[in-house]
Amino acid sequence: MSRLRADCRAVSVTVGYILMLAVAMLLMGVLLTGAAGLMESQSQQVINDELTVIGNQLASNIHEADRLAVIAAADADASGEDGTVELTVRLPQQVAGTGYLVSIETETITLSTTNPDVEVTVSYPETETEIHSNDRLASGDLEISFDPEETHLEVSS
Numbered sequence: 001m002s003r004l005r006a007d008c009r010a011v012s013v014t015v016g017y018i019l020m021l022a023v024a025m026l027l028m029g030v031l032l033t034g035a036a037g038l039m040e041s042q043s044q045q046v047i048n049d050e051l052t053v054i055g056n057q058l059a060s061n062i063h064e065a066d067r068l069a070v071i072a073a074a075d076a077d078a079s080g081e082d083g084t085v086e087l088t089v090r091l092p093q094q095v096a097g098t099g100y101l102v103s104i105e106t107e108t109i110t111l112s113t114t115n116p117d118v119e120v121t122v123s124y125p126e127t128e129t130e131i132h133s134n135d136r137l138a139s140g141d142l143e144i145s146f147d148p149e150e151t152h153l154e155v156s157s
Contacts, residue, residue: 055122069146085146
């Protein structure tokens with residue numbers, strides 16, 4: 001038995017194999033960690049860009065609805081007819097696989113996601129018609145409506 005303990009032949013091959021395997025696993029771990037961080041920052045950039053595009057699209061639709069509301073109110077006053085406006089804004093349900101919330105305030109639209117935490121604010125020109133909306137609107141299609149009796153644009157989901 002003592003003869004086996006004293007025998008050191010072929011130990012270097014086994015030790016070399018184990019060391020090579022450990023170095024390869026360490027390298028894979030470092031590469032995966034670095035790639036995950038890169039992917040997360042790219043995901044945030046994509047979400048930021050998509051929310052900006054959606055915000056600009058919504059701002060354009062609000063401006064369009066405002067112009068239509070001004071014309072509808074003028075026509076309603078002149079003709080005595082009911083001058084309502086209803087505009088459906090088609091927006092995506094998700095950006096980069098996550099939902100988002102829309103908040104409309106005076107001359108600003110704020111779009112935000114929670115995972116990852118991204119918030120984008122888009123401004124729109126001053127409107128002649130006051131805009132009302134819920135505090136936070138869910139992602140997806142929005143309705144912009146105008147009723148001359150209420151004299152404001154209503155944005156709802």
